[in-house]
Each structure stands twice: as structure tokens, then as C-alpha cells.
Amino acid sequence: MPNVPLIVFTDLDATLLDHETYDWQPAKPVLDRLIDANVPVILTSSKTAAEISQLRDAMGLSDCPAICENGAGLVPPGQGALPSPDAYRRLRRILDSLPVGLRDDYTGFGDMDVDGVAEATGLPRAEAALAAQRAFTEPGLWRGDTAELTAFLSALAAHGVSAREGGRFLTLGFGRRKVDAMTEVLTRYGNPPSIALGDAPNDQEMIEAATHGVIIPNPHRDPLPPLNGEAEGRVMREQTAGPAGWAHAVSALADRYL
Template identity: 60%
Template sequence: MTNPPDLVVFSDLDGTLLDHETYDWSPAKPALHRLAQIGCPVVLTSSKTAAEIVVLQQAMGLSDYPAIVENGAGVIGLPGQDDIAEDYEKVRQMLDAIPPSLRKHFTGFGDMSADEIATLTGLSPDAARLAMKRDFSEPGLWTGHDAAKDAFLAAIQEQGLTATQGGRFLTLSFGATKADGMARVLARYKPKHSIALGDAPNDIAMLEAAEFGVIVANPHRDPLPHLKGEAEGRISRTRDAGPHGWNTAVCALLYQLGLTTGTHANG
């Protein structure tokens, strides 16, 4: 039985730990290195697929930790609790069951080629193919007007689906959120402290549920509204964008929590 870690960090990827345009995460290396030194799990928490996140975990040295994938629709790497990937086809079937007049305005990843996804996201063709390996949810673009979008959202709700707006895409799933995934990981690790970092509306519940939330600046999208916990200082905002802001915020919180010296093993 391992000892509970002092801290677990939950991090969104695009626009947060990854640069919005280049997907570079190297500016966050100092903080990631410090977290590794003191044995604090970093749980990648993203709209990305398991296939995409595993590659990033390997590159960042985070393969020993779980990850929350597809906007919280699934959790991988949690001992004894890996989700079974069987929801995606159900989501697609329900999507195709809504009226064609509404369906035509939503272009999901399952409606696109790898080249189209690469062009849309800036991913390489190989990375785009990993993004298409969906297990739990369907991201896509809404191309209709607002009134039709309201009708579309009502129609998918009748089918039993929910929609979550991320930094780029509207994602359809059976409703599990990043905050739900975070709760499962926290129940498993039982850390003394938790930090969540994100930049988009689909991060709000996670940011508000963590002990400390960090809204990472992203000049490519509208800033998040004032969140519960900001007035008390439990939730903060970075001045720098993406991985630069991520690095500064995590280092500051490590100092605040007294986790800047020594090595804290997990058992």
C-alpha cells in the first residue's frame, strides 16, 4: 500500500499545458520536473483521446499516472477502474437519429477525414488519426445559427446525450465531466492537496472542485467568467498564456504549499 501523495495536479492540455497554436509544452518543464522530484502525480485531463494522451504521457514522463480523456467521458490508467470503450458507436447512433435538418449543421470527427481534422486543428496527419480513435465521445463543429443550435441541443438531450463546449469543439457524450473524472482519481489517491489548471468552459467544474484552481490565460478565446473561489483566492488567473503561465502558477503553488524542498516519496 503506497502512502497518499502530498499533491495531485489535474491539467487541461490545449491552451493550458500545451501552447494553443504550436502544442509546445517545453516552457512547463521546470514545474513538471519539480513535481516529478516530489512524487506528485500529474493527471492529464483533456478532450483528447486515450490514444493521443498516451503519446503525451510518454513524452512528459507521466505514463505511471492515470488520465482523464474525452472531456471526462473516460478514465484510463486508474488501477482496477479502467473504463470499457464502448460508448462511441452509441453516441454516433444517437446523433444520427436526430432530425436531418439539425444533424446537417453538426460535423463530428466521425464525419471527417484525417486530413480534414489535421487542417482544422493544426495536428499532423498521424496525430489527427489518433484523434479519430474515439472511445467515449464525439467532438465536432456547429455550423448553423444560434436558434438551430438550441434545437439541436434539445434534440440530443432527448436522445440521452449532453454537449460540452471546449476551446474549439462542441463535444457530445453521455454526460461524465472532467470534474467527475477528477473525483474518481482523488478517491483513489487521497492526496493532501489538489490543483486543477484549465482555460475553457469545460474546465470550470474541475477548477471549482479542486482545492486550488488556476485559470490559464488564453488570448485566442474569451476569458472565463468570474468563478466561485476567486474572491477568496482559491482560484487564480495567470498573466502569461499556455505553458508559460502553467509553469509560473504551479511553481508558485508548490512554494505556497511548502513543497519546494526535499523529496516526498509515494511509498
């Protein structure tokens, strides 16, 4: 990777993308400035590689890697490039190897057709098809009780699989987080100064690890608690939500390096 003056890691939903409309156009002038200055912008999201790849190409960022499935994997540079699904296939084999009594209480995306994923997520069918193209992790619905869940998670842990509970899904994976993927990408670029932006708890470690962290406000969720580095000014709270706030924060920080 070439030497770069700065690198930006950004969450998508409710950060670079508007919470309601998913529009990113208010950030376009700043994105274009970063592209012209050879600053990689690393899209970092729970979205699948298929979902991120389309957004990355539309934003003109196809020369940059991206971080997908909450840090579980990287999307290689290149228009339309997608990672191998080998890790997901291994995860599905582990899941299907569990005792029937445990396995039957969990319905993952891989157990559903596209219509089932659309119904479970509330996404339009075309978007659900992209969300179903897993490469690293498996979201799913749990129907068992608490004791059965404990046994299920214990059986998975014996195979190196962990789970994260979200508002709707229990997502299985091999434990990588956004900050782990961020560290890998930084190393590839020679550890330049970094900016990380996000709005949610799964962005917290990434924001804290960056040279400059930015919390983007999201009126639709509780604000993040005080983060490491915030008292010293290394982590800041933007006042404007969505891509307009993103653009304001990134522009001001980029002025220090470009």
C-alpha cells in the first residue's frame, strides 16, 4: 500500500448515510476532497460485502478496501470485488454439526430463502438478497429459552464461534470486531494518522483507537457514554447528525493534514 497522509474509517448507517433516507450526498464534496488528496476512506459496517461494494463504487471509493460484517472481514479493493465466503461456509458447517435439540432453535439467514430474509429484516427483496450474501457471519433468530441459549452458545464456543445480540438478531461469528479489522488496514497503509466516525456501541472501540475519534449523534438511539480520549479532546462529539455532521467533522480534522 502507498504512503498516505491520513486515513478515514467510517460507519455507514446514521453516520455517513442519513438514518431515514440513506442519502450520503451532503458528504460528497468532502469525500471528493479526500479522494483527490489520496486519503483512503474505509467504509466500516455491519453490512455484507455485496451491500458495501455497491455503495463503495457509487462513492468513488473502489480503490480502497472496506470492512464488512462488523469487522469480520475485508472487502478487497476493486469495482465489484467480493471476498471469499469460505469463513461463512465453515461457520455453517459448525452450526449444522450441533445436536439437533440445540440447532433447531436457531434460524439463520442461511436457513431462509430471500423472501424469508426480507420478512425477517424488513428490507425490500433486492436488498434482502444482498444482505443474504454472507461471507463471514450468520445473523439469525433464536426461539429457545435462556437455558437453551446458554447451552447453544457453549457448544459454539467449543468450536471458536461467538455470538453478539442485537435488537433483532443473534449474530454468530469468529470474534473479529471493527477495531480488529481497522488495525489490520492501518498496518497495510503504514499506520498513518486516522479518523474514525460512528454512532453506535459497535463503533466505540474503533472510535477510541483512532488518532481522532468522532461520535456522530443519532437522535434515534441513546447517546454513547463518555469514551476513552474524550476528556482529552482526542474523541469529539459532532453536533449535527448524519452525512452533514460527518462532512463538518471530517473537513475540520482533515485541515490539519491536507
